[in-house]
Amino acid sequence: MLETGLITKVNSDTFTVKYQDNYYDCKARGKFRNEHFKPLVGDIVNFNKDKKVIEEVTTRKNVLERPPVANIDIALVVTSLKKPDLNLTLLDKLLSIITIKGITPIIVLTKLDLLTKEELQDITNLFNYYKKIGYLVYTNEEISSLKKALKNKIVTVCGQTGAGKSTLINYFDENLNLATNEISEALGRGKHTTRIVELFEILDFYIVDTPGFSALDLVNYSIEDIQNSFLEFKNYTCKFNDCKHLKEIGCGILEGVDKKEILLSRYNNYVRFIKESSDDRSKLFKK
Ligand SMILES: Nc1nc2c(ncn2[C@@H]2O[C@H](COP(=O)(O)OP(=O)(O)OP(=O)(O)O)[C@@H](O)[C@H]2O)c(=O)[nH]1
Ligand SMILES: [Mg+2]
Ligand SMILES: [Zn+2]
Incomplete structure (x- = not known):
């Protein structure tokens, strides 16, 4: 019989699962390790509370x-x-x-x-x-x-x-x-x-x-994702299709920056992120 619980703690390979106000320190089934899949805090899991083994991790909303x-x-x-x-x-x-x-x-x-x-x-x-x-x-x-x-x-x-x-x-x-x-x-x-x-x-x-950190990379994100994540860009229209808003004359975003409506530090970070994501992606294709 499997129960459905929530992982509340991960300490190396021990996963604490909360089920009906009780906490169970579980191991994950061997197949997860073989598949290089690690259950995470926040995961909803089906587990055997007597054997203390996590059998399944339900589909995640996000990671x-x-x-x-x-x-x-x-x-x-x-x-x-x-x-x-x-x-x-x-x-x-x-x-x-x-x-x-x-x-x-x-x-x-x-x-x-x-x-x-x-x-x-x-x-x-x-x-x-x-x-x-x-x-x-x-x-x-x-x-x-x-x-x-x-x-x-x-x-x-x-x-x-x-x-x-x-x-x-x-x-x-x-x-x-x-x-x-x-x-x-x-x-x-x-x-x-x-x-x-x-x-x-x-x-x-x-x-x-969670512990803090100082570095993060944007390798998995598309230029479009990064553009959409700069919420203020939505208030501007750029007349160019697929504009990267980097140096195109007449670019609507650059006009917003020039008019000091878009915060310069935000725009500079946007440029930095686009470069970071393209740099990383180009590395994937190098011989
Ligand atoms: N003056 C002041 N000190 C603060 C404030 N918030 C936290 N601190 C102090 O900053 C130091 C670090 O705080 P933590 O809560 O340990 O920081 P953390 O983000 O959990 O750090 P990590 O767990 O290492 O990632 C502690 O000495 C806190 O007392 C604040 O608003 N004002
Ligand atoms: Mg801390
Ligand atoms: Zn543009």
Whole structure:
């Protein structure tokens, strides 16, 4: 007899499956390993609760590679403004990847307390742009409104190491008491405080804590996917078919940049991502 449960934790080859408020530490059937298939946190699985073996993984709604999770509704893009400093390329890249995967991103700003008044004003202006183009933006001081936005969802956090992901999850539920680390230490050792990918149940939503990372690639994404993930581009029409919006004279997107309506850092990141994705793809064809 197989039961259907949810993987809430993966610790090397042990998968914790939640079924009817009980947790079972399971192994995956050998065939998964042979097929190089690894069950992920967020997977809905059919498993034998007596033998503690996962037999089947049901079709996934989506998969994120970093963090390695499946069936996610919302990804909180935890964005530190200082220590570590704001990294707009990483932010835009995460927003693009998450958007392409059909997951709703929510930007959560952290470490506002480390900013001067002037810096805070610049940050407010900057993120008003992100709000204007359609992203939800909260700070880690707005816990109760953030909680409302997460009701009944499966949520993951992503963002740089030391950005404050575990700290944020602790704000959601003090009882969790997840390990956090001083940024200098976390970066100095080149290690993440959070090692195990784990899903926590918080009243009416689930959230996965994951370690941070600093690099991601866009190898699997098409130019069209990347273009569509820049939400503000939809407000412009480009008279050229298949325009890459790189240097074509009369390109509608470039006009938006010239008029300073499209944020320059966003446009520059767009160019960077298109190049990255084409570079990687051209490598596939090299002898
Ligand atoms: N001043 C300030 N410090 C913060 C804030 N949020 C988190 N921190 C601190 O930043 C450090 C790193 O926070 P963590 O929550 O461990 O960061 P993380 O994103 O989980 O890091 P990894 O698990 O290594 O990926 C800790 O010392 C936190 O106390 C904030 O809003 N303001
Ligand atoms: Mg952490
Ligand atoms: Zn164009």
